[in-house]
Amino acid sequence: MDPQVAAAFARIDRPFAAFAPGLLGSDFEAQLRTVSALWFRCGYRPGIGAYLAFFLLRDFIVLHDERFPPRFASLQAMAKSFYETDLFIRAVTDSGKEPSSGISSPAVRKLLAQIMARHRAIGIPDWMMTWFGWALFENVETACAPLDAGQQRLHLAYMTTTYRLMGVPFTADRAAMTAFARAVERAHTAPAPQLERHARAILRIGEMVGVSSAPAAILQMLPAAARELFAPLAARLRPGLVRRVSLRVLGRLLVPRAAGSPRVAVPFEN
Numbered sequence: 001m002d003p004q005v006a007a008a009f010a011r012i013d014r015p016f017a018a019f020a021p022g023l024l025g026s027d028f029e030a031q032l033r034t035v036s037a038l039w040f041r042c043g044y045r046p047g048i049g050a051y052l053a054f055f056l057l058r059d060f061i062v063l064h065d066e067r068f069p070p071r072f073a074s075l076q077a078m079a080k081s082f083y084e085t086d087l088f089i090r091a092v093t094d095s096g097k098e099p100s101s102g103i104s105s106p107a108v109r110k111l112l113a114q115i116m117a118r119h120r121a122i123g124i125p126d127w128m129m130t131w132f133g134w135a136l137f138e139n140v141e142t143a144c145a146p147l148d149a150g151q152q153r154l155h156l157a158y159m160t161t162t163y164r165l166m167g168v169p170f171t172a173d174r175a176a177m178t179a180f181a182r183a184v185e186r187a188h189t190a191p192a193p194q195l196e197r198h199a200r201a202i203l204r205i206g207e208m209v210g211v212s213s214a215p216a217a218i219l220q221m222l223p224a225a226a227r228e229l230f231a232p233l234a235a236r237l238r239p240g241l242v243r244r245v246s247l248r249v250l251g252r253l254l255v256p257r258a259a260g261s262p263r264v265a266v267p268f269e270n
Contacts, residue, residue: 013164013173023165029267034158040260044211047082048082049142052203056199058192063124120167134181137155142221207244209257
């Protein structure tokens with residue numbers, strides 16, 4: 001690990017050893033309702049932005065493609081991966097088609113453990129998962145801006161508990177998380193051999209789920225280092241007009257959606 005990344009990662013809280021009801025906090029209901037409302041509101045933009053940012057980190061995508069080549073082998077495979085990731089996120093944030101009660105639900109906490117086990121089975125380092133979790137988090141706050149201080153606190157508190165229950169290091173210290181993410185991006189942002197193929201596919205999937213592939217829209221989802229790398233490629237990799245229209249039509253007809261209609265999230269009751 002890069003020394004600056006290692007130093008920043010050392011400031012991140014380790015995962016919880018086990019679940020206890022007190023970990024959810026006295027304001028959990030407010031956390032859950034805030035998170036659910038934000039993730040309903042932001043739609044599919046955070047997922048598209050986080051996937052694209054991941055592809056711009058050379059060491060991340062090279063490692064992933066070596067250890068789990070089927071996941072991004074084709075547009076269809078990537079679309080399946082995106083949908084399955086979104087199903088997971090919607091359950092965790094209680095922003096899916098059916099109420100889940102988020103991490104207050106034993107079923108959702110079991111899902112967290114299952115996802116973590118899959119990542120560990122293919123040898124994805126914890127610090128890479130910490131970065132990806134933060135990338136999703138930042139994209140939600142960008143998509144839903146402006147957020148007041150209370151919303152920011154509740155959102156970060158909930159997601160910190162979520163990731164630490166999952167087994168991923170995370171912290172409610174926003175400055176520490178930001179410093180870690182920027183250190184990762186400075187150290188790892190570089191073009192991988194498969195970058196353009198993966199990026200083109202995720203832009204097409206974005207169009208299918210209603211996320212514009214216009215450079216101005218896409219670039220604002222990326223952290224600074226990734227934005228600088230992708231800016232010269234954005235227009236060339238964007239689907240053409242005819243393809244964008246066809247992707248939107250196909251998306252409405254063929255692509256399953258994990259997000260439901262906004263509602264008030266309610267914690268799980270034993």
